[in-house]
Amino acid sequence: xxxxxxxxxxxxxxxxxxxxxxxxxxxxxxxxxxxxxxxxxxxxxxxxxxxxxxxxxxxxxxxxxxxxxxxxxxxxxxxxxxxxxxxxxxxxxxxxxxxxxxxxxxxxxxxxxxxxxxxxxxxxxxxxxxxxxxxxxxxxxxxxxxxxxxxxxxxxxxxxxxxxxxxxxxxxxxxxxxxxxxxxxxxxxxxxxxxxxxxxxxxxx
Amino acid sequence: xxxxxxxxxxxxxxxxxxxxxxxxxxxxxxxxxxxxxxxxxxxxxxxxxxxxxxxxxxxxxxxxxxxxxxxxxxxxxxxxxxxxxxxxxxxxxxxxxxxxxxxxxxxxxxxxxxxxxxxxxxxxxxxxxxxxxxxxxxxxxxxxxxxxxxxxxxxxxxxxxxxxxxxxxxxxxxxxxxxxxxxxxxxxxxxxxxxxxxxxxxxxx
Ligand SMILES: [Zn+2]
Ligand SMILES: [Zn+2]
Numbered sequence: 001x002x003x004x005x006x007x008x009x010x011x012x013x014x015x016x017x018x019x020x021x022x023x024x025x026x027x028x029x030x031x032x033x034x035x036x037x038x039x040x041x042x043x044x045x046x047x048x049x050x051x052x053x054x055x056x057x058x059x060x061x062x063x064x065x066x067x068x069x070x071x072x073x074x075x076x077x078x079x080x081x082x083x084x085x086x087x088x089x090x091x092x093x094x095x096x097x098x099x100x101x102x103x104x105x106x107x108x109x110x111x112x113x114x115x116x117x118x119x120x121x122x123x124x125x126x127x128x129x130x131x132x133x134x135x136x137x138x139x140x141x142x143x144x145x146x147x148x149x150x151x152x153x154x155x156x157x158x159x160x161x162x163x164x165x166x167x168x169x170x171x172x173x174x175x176x177x178x179x180x181x182x183x184x185x186x187x188x189x190x191x192x193x194x195x196x197x198x199x200x201x202x203x204x205x
Numbered sequence: 206x207x208x209x210x211x212x213x214x215x216x217x218x219x220x221x222x223x224x225x226x227x228x229x230x231x232x233x234x235x236x237x238x239x240x241x242x243x244x245x246x247x248x249x250x251x252x253x254x255x256x257x258x259x260x261x262x263x264x265x266x267x268x269x270x271x272x273x274x275x276x277x278x279x280x281x282x283x284x285x286x287x288x289x290x291x292x293x294x295x296x297x298x299x300x301x302x303x304x305x306x307x308x309x310x311x312x313x314x315x316x317x318x319x320x321x322x323x324x325x326x327x328x329x330x331x332x333x334x335x336x337x338x339x340x341x342x343x344x345x346x347x348x349x350x351x352x353x354x355x356x357x358x359x360x361x362x363x364x365x366x367x368x369x370x371x372x373x374x375x376x377x378x379x380x381x382x383x384x385x386x387x388x389x390x391x392x393x394x395x396x397x398x399x400x401x402x403x404x405x406x407x408x409x410x
Contacts, residue, residue: 006270018236026294028223040253043249046215
């Protein structure tokens with residue numbers, strides 16, 4: 001069948017999103033056509049606005065329309081704790097659980113030798129610089145409990161070894177094999193409370 | 206946390222789509238921000254275009270940018286067979302299976318007395334008029350096999366009773382309790398082939 005071209009084109013674009021297959025894309029487009037016109041206008045405008053006004057925070061990597069972001073510039077956040085997350089999605093998941101009041105550092109990737117993914121030296125350098133500056137006393141690693149997460153934790157722990165900071169990780173109250181993004185608030189809270197210390201902050205020298 | 210406003214706004218819009226929850230909406234927006242700028246521009250433009258250029262076909266109710274739609278105006282379609290579907294989504298599902306070459310009539314609803322939904326007299330009138338015109342010899346009812354589908358089939362069969370057309374329904378090769386939109390091509394094909402006759406086309410009088 002020749003679907004009408006605008007319909008077909010828009011379905012193909014929706015299908016590019018993660019987790020959206022052909023049938024979901026079709027359902028979304030047909031839903032869109034049944035809404036009042038204001039909805040599609042707001043959606044188109046919202047997409048344009050996000051893509052033009054949002055960018056990574058120069059300090060933590062969070063998505064923001066200001067720089068630094070509202071977390072980095074919040075005077076009431078605990079500036080002695082830095083939580084390292086894989087992605088902005090994980091940062092938002094932790095934030096929305098409302099269980100953490102420190103600062104963040106978005107790594108942007110995990111060390112994944114099987115897929116040939118390294119954590120670039122530049123990122124590690126930025127991390128060391130970030131941890132050395134300011135008053136950071138504890139670094140909390142909040143990666144998803146899977147092989148890549150473990151490898152990345154080992155890497156970061158050794159990179160931070162010379163610095164006088166405590167390094168901990170979320171406890172494995174997290175469902176192993178799952179991901180930070182899909183954990184519920186209670187699980188996240190328990191995991192934060194029972195975080196396991198990897199290195200005491202006595203420094204070296 | 207104060208998510209940045211454009212991000213929050215766009216997430217809320219994505220959440221309005223059927224089957225898209227909070228986490229999926231968030232994932233979609235973050236995916237969008239990681240794509241080259243051309244993608245969000247194409248998406249915003251595609252949404253605007255769909256919402257401004259698409260409308261229901263005046264003959265069958267299919268979504269189209271022409272009128273009549275490409276199915277109604279296709280000289281190679283079998284004009285003696287009319288398939289009645291609940292929704293455009295179901296029409297597209299049947300079309301994309303590539304197993305049917307007749308025409309369509311989108312009912313737009315099912316008779317659902319428990320939810321207080323009637324098939325409006327206007328729609329039934331349009332249907333009777335449509336079936337009376339042209340060369341229609343067979344009407345195929347392609348509703349999802351559930352209570353509302355059965356009730357609607359009874360209603361339409363009795364409404365069409367005076368007319369000299371055969372009325373049939375898809376066979377229950379369809380998974381009962383499921384829906385037309387999620388059936389695979391093979392199931393749809395089997396269901397079309399083994400359709401059950403409800404009324405022979407000898408007319409009345
Ligand atoms: Zn920041
Ligand atoms: Zn049509």
